[in-house]
Amino acid sequence: MATISDVARAAGVSASTVSYVLSGRRPISAETRARVQAAIAELRYHPHAGARALASSRTSVLALVVPLRLDVNVPVIMQFVTAVVTAARAHNHDVLLLTKDEGTAGLERVAGATMVDALIVMDVERRDLRIPALRRLRQPSVLIGLPEDPAGTACVDLDFDAAGRECLRHLAGHGHRRVALVGPTPVVYARHTSYADRFLVGFQAAAAELGVQAVTRACEPGGDGVRACLAAIDAELAGVTALVVHNEEALLPLLDELRMRGRRIPTDISVVAVCPRDVAVGLPVPLTSVDIPAHEVGTLAVEMAMGLLDGQGTSATRLLPPTLVERESCGAPAVPRNRRRR
Numbered sequence: 653m654a655t656i657s658d659v660a661r662a663a664g665v666s667a668s669t670v671s672y673v674l675s676g677r678r679p680i681s682a683e684t685r686a687r688v689q690a691a692i693a694e695l696r697y698h699p700h701a702g703a704r705a706l707a708s709s710r711t712s713v714l715a716l717v718v719p720l721r722l723d724v725n726v727p728v729i730m731q732f733v734t735a736v737v738t739a740a741r742a743h744n745h746d747v748l749l750l751t752k753d754e755g756t757a758g759l760e761r762v763a764g765a766t767m768v769d770a771l772i773v774m775d776v777e778r779r780d781l782r783i784p785a786l787r788r789l790r791q792p793s794v795l796i797g798l799p800e801d802p803a804g805t806a807c808v809d810l811d812f813d814a815a816g817r818e819c820l821r822h823l824a825g826h827g828h829r830r831v832a833l834v835g836p837t838p839v840v841y842a843r844h845t846s847y848a849d850r851f852l853v854g855f856q857a858a859a860a861e862l863g864v865q866a867v868t869r870a871c872e873p874g875g876d877g878v879r880a881c882l883a884a885i886d887a888e889l890a891g892v893t894a895l896v897v898h899n900e901e902a903l904l905p906l907l908d909e910l911r912m913r914g915r916r917i918p919t920d921i922s923v924v925a926v927c928p929r930d931v932a933v934g935l936p937v938p939l940t941s942v943d944i945p946a947h948e949v950g951t952l953a954v955e956m957a958m959g960l961l962d963g964q965g966t967s968a969t970r971l972l973p974p975t976l977v978e979r980e981s982c983g984a985p986a987v988p989r990n991r992r993r994r
Contacts, residue, residue: 654695662691711769713746714957715762717782718774719753723837725900728944729774731928732796735950736772743958745769756785763789770957772796776807778844792960794953797846798969806960808952808970812847815942815974816854819896819924822940822976824862827984828894828922831859831866832885834878834906836899838870851898851926865889873901878909893985894922900931907936918983929977938979945972 660667665684672678673688680688691697716736718729737747748768750758759782762768768791773782776797786793787804794806823831833855835841840848852868859866867889871881881902885892897903903925907917915921917937925932925941932941952970959965 654697656697658695659688659691659697662695663687710961711767712744713748713768714740714954715748715750715768715771716774717750717758717771720751721753721775721839723839724775728900728928728931728946731944731946732774732950735947736954739951739954743954745954745958756782759785759789763791770794770961772953772957776846778846778849780846792957792965794956794960796949796953798850798971799846802969804967806956806965806967806969808949808956809847809972810942810945810949811971811973812850813854813857814971815926816851816856816896816898817858818854818974818976819926819942820855820858820862820864820866822978822982823894823896823922823924824858824864826894826922826982829864829985830889830892831864831894831896832889832892833866833868834881834885834895834897834899834902835868835870837872837877841870848898855896867892871899871902873899873905875905875909878902878905882906882909892921894924894982896924896926898926900925900927903927903931903935903939911936917981920986922983922985923981924976925981932977932979937981940977940979940982942974942976945975948972 656667656670659670663670665688669680669684670688673680673685716733718733720726720729733749740747748762750762752758759771763771770791771786771793773786773793774796776795776799778800780799783799783805792806794808797809798807799805820831833852835852836848855868856866867885869881869884871877897906910917910921917923923939925939927941927944928946929943932939932943949972956965956970
């Protein structure tokens with residue numbers, strides 16, 4: 653593996669000159685720069701990350717903090733990860749992925765060792781204990797999520813409050829007056845994960861405004877979890893004609909359970925999902941959905957981080973408006989059989 657000394661000998665310059673070409677900290681003549689760059693290309697030299705950091709105060713690495721808990725939908729999370737990695741490479745940055753639930757310790761470890769230029773943090777809770785620690789770090793940070801108090805913190809996310817309202821308004825527009833929310837797992841609500849709390853607030857506010865009878869139930873994934881959730885919904889609010897599903901892993905078992913019960917979509921029951929587009933269109937019934945804009949959110953998070961690094965950004969909040977796409981799972985509520993006989 654080539655070293656900086658090898659590059660210097662090949663270019664006929666000192667090692668410090670090679671370092672200055674790499675860091676840009678001193679002016680170098682165009683001719684000398686060209687010789688150094690040619691030697692770098694010929695020898696396939698890659699500067700050591702630690703040395704590069706010492707020379708330029710930059711590591712060209714972003715940290716992406718995303719605890720992979722049991723209740724996290726990994727395929728959906730990976731859409732955000734892919735977007736962040738792709739956007740980071742466009743800025744000549746690599747991504748250090750932190751998946752262990754370390755709380756503030758992991759943040760302080762990578763920041764204290766000067767391993768990264770900035771941090772992007774996912775799975776944000778309403779009162780996230782990591783936020784005070786992030787504010788103390790030298791490196792800037794961006795949250796994918798919106799805490800209760802975002803002051804002084806850069807945040808980007810889908811506007812989940814507006815998404816909850818949009819789902820209920822759409823169903824009310826079809827004439828539904830008894831609607832249930834099939835929510836995330838109980839532990840997501842117990843942690844007060846930001847996106848779940850915000851969606852619930854919007855859903856309940858729209859129900860009150862529109863005079864819609866609504867009930868919410870957390871749902872464990874899998875067939876047993878879905879059956880328990882539907883039983884709880886039926887016990888609390890009989891005659892539900894539409895479901896809003898904010899739980900990607902529950903979608904397929906939910907559709908299977910409705911089919912086994914003889915409840916046709918949308919003839920007997922309408923369904924609106926909150927999920928990535930590929931999930932909504934890949935199910936046996938293409939679902940009307942508020943699409944999760946993972947690519948847009950991940951890309952914006954990187955752009956905001958780079959802006960903070962360059963001194964051109966601010967600790968602002970960017971919430972993307974929800975886009976509801978009508979597909980094949982929504983219709984008017986079915987007329988009760990006793991009315992049909994009349």
